[in-house]
Amino acid sequence: MFGALLDELEKWSDTGKVAEFWWRDDDAQKSTKQLEQLLVISDRHRAAVSLATIPHGVQVSLAEVLSGRDQVSILQHGFSHRNYAPPTERKMELGWHRDDEQILGQIQVGLGELEGLFGEQLVPVMVPPWNRIDSRVVEKLESTGLRGLSTLGPRKQQFAAQGLKQVNVHVDIINWKQGRCFAGENNCIEQIIAHLSAKRAGLADPGEPTGIMSHHLVHDAGCWAFLDELFGFLRNRSSTSLISAGKIF
Ligand SMILES: [Zn+2]
Numbered sequence: 001m002f003g004a005l006l007d008e009l010e011k012w013s014d015t016g017k018v019a020e021f022w023w024r025d026d027d028a029q030k031s032t033k034q035l036e037q038l039l040v041i042s043d044r045h046r047a048a049v050s051l052a053t054i055p056h057g058v059q060v061s062l063a064e065v066l067s068g069r070d071q072v073s074i075l076q077h078g079f080s081h082r083n084y085a086p087p088t089e090r091k092m093e094l095g096w097h098r099d100d101e102q103i104l105g106q107i108q109v110g111l112g113e114l115e116g117l118f119g120e121q122l123v124p125v126m127v128p129p130w131n132r133i134d135s136r137v138v139e140k141l142e143s144t145g146l147r148g149l150s151t152l153g154p155r156k157q158q159f160a161a162q163g164l165k166q167v168n169v170h171v172d173i174i175n176w177k178q179g180r181c182f183a184g185e186n187n188c189i190e191q192i193i194a195h196l197s198a199k200r201a202g203l204a205d206p207g208e209p210t211g212i213m214s215h216h217l218v219h220d221a222g223c224w225a226f227l228d229e230l231f232g233f234l235r236n237r238s239s240t241s242l243i244s245a246g247k248i249f
Pocket residue numbers: 026027077081129130
């Protein structure tokens with residue numbers, strides 16, 4: 001199936017264009033075996049990775065294991081990853097279920113927490129838990145000190161609100177509905193090609209890097225093998241580049 005990706009990338013090099021990618025991994029909070037496995041892959045391929053980190057309860061062990069790793073960026077993943085929506089609705093932390101002051105106040109506290117722990121590794125970008133955020137909250141995010149937003153699916157515009165650049169992810173390597181297992185190589189490559197070809201055709205914003213989303217805490221062997229293979233494949237290819245969050249936002 002990597003052959004099909006190669007075919008797509010040839011179309012990019014034929015037109016002298018570089019296909020840009022980025023890697024976002026969600027739900028970091030502490031140093032774990034799974035996180036170390038992720039860092040091995042990132043190190044092996046010198047792949048820049050952005051860890052969407054939950055501020056509430058974040059542990060010093062995470063800052064310690066990431067210290068000195070300049071290919072790792074920290075993004076803000078909500079505040080506590082708590083669901084405030086009733087059971088009849090889809091899960092959401094940053095929705096309309098609480099008033100603005102409560103929501104924005106927590107975001108600000110969380111951002112301060114991450115700044116204190118991670119310093120320059122922090123790129124002040126909000127990754128809303130479950131990739132969902134109310135548009136009313138989006139409008140006010142910049143006032144908390146954040147300068148970016150990242151959800152799921154092709155962005156509609158470059159700026160979600162004034163001063164708030166949006167760069168999403170487009171490829172989910174996990175099949176959540178069937179037991180949180182690897183979505184499969186064919187499925188993942190298809191998701192990548194779908195976004196690349198939409199960008200080529202002008203059906204998706206060509207300026208938005210294609211985002212690979214992973215969740216290190218729930219990866220099975222298939223997820224790990226795919227990430228290893230994918231970043232090995234993308235590495236050193238003249239028609240691709242993997243960009244860090246610092247450069248994107
Ligand atoms: Zn999450």
